[in-house]
């Protein structure tokens with residue numbers, strides 16, 4: 001049997017690993033040694049699942065989208081991560097990592113954030129556990145995402161605007177790593193996606209795997225078999241996608257389709273379509289596909305969606321894509337806007353602009369009438385209403401209001 005799981009050295013095929021500065025070596029090594037034992041213990045699982053149920057509101061529903069099913073000629077089910085506490089899948093991961101941090105005796109939490117969604121999810125669990133929280137965020141993003149900054153501050157976190165580079169997510173990651181180097185003993189870095197040095201990609205994938213664990217029994221109840229014909233998710237760093245596919249990675253009956261952010265088009269200078277455009281490089285502690293120039297300088301990512309705005313993509317997904325296990329589509333800004341409006345008008349669900357990329361993938365696929373398609377709505381669109389309104393001319397008929 002194929003396995004797309006991480007190997008004992010922290011690699012997914014040629015991708016992954018742990019490329020960290022000497023000073024972090026012990027810290028990362030301790031985490032590598034400890035994480036599996038802790039997260040597989042009955043005590044951890046009980047606490048984690050109790051919080052997912054009573055605090056996050058899981059299981060998230062698997063909803064049969066009837067009108068959209070008719071439009072696309074398939075049986076479409078939406079995995080509703082948008083209904084979680086704080087409005088997206090990110091909380092599944094931050095709950096798990098803070099429980100791990102506590103068991104490892106750490107007292108100070110740091111995190112990076114782009115749009116602010118992971119920062120809010122981290123500040124939320126720090127408030128829940130009464131722990132100190134420091135969030136690194138590019139100064140450009142601090143201005144663009146002011147509401148999330150205020151939410152983090154209200155939750156008790158300190159937000160550090162980062163003024164290096166383009167002052168966006170990639171720079172915030174570098175700054176978080178720098179801070180970690182200064183406080184390796186007491187600090188736990190809560191990474192927000194399937195990124196970073198081993199074991200983070202595997203740790204985050206396992207924390208998000210509750211999504212596909214639920215899809216299995218929910219499909220069994222609703223369609224009488226525990227696997228779909230298609231799984232569809234949007235992909236930035238890769239965490240909601242990893243959670244969606246986790247229990248189906250080696251099940252070749254299941255087609256996997258991932259939607260990355262094309263921006264103005266994957267073949268333009270304004271794109272975040274890392275798997276279309278990237279080449280092998282090392283970024284933020286791991287080997288992955290990275291958008292870089294001939295000298296290895298990281299290129300800025302561009303997309304209408306702040307949550308997909310990253311020039312790299314997690315190693316697990318790089319490996320599956322280059323081996324042909326996943327089909328990766330590049331969805332442009334206008335297609336995503338239209339997808340977001342379509343779900344809004346057809347099903348009464350305003351999706352996050354990130355999730356709207358997954359919706360837009362539907363029109364690029366051909367289904368058979370009895371195909372079971374599960375699409376993860378990674379988050380809710382309240383944060384994106386202004387973006388949707390400012391771009392309604394991209395939404396075709398749906399934009400005429």
Ligand SMILES: *Cc1c(COP(=O)(O)O)cnc(C)c1O
Nearest residue numbers: 193236237238239240307354379
């Ligand atoms: C952060 C975010 C994403 C992208 O991150 P992944 O790690 O690729 O899942 C997608 N959707 C929403 C709603 C987000 O907040």
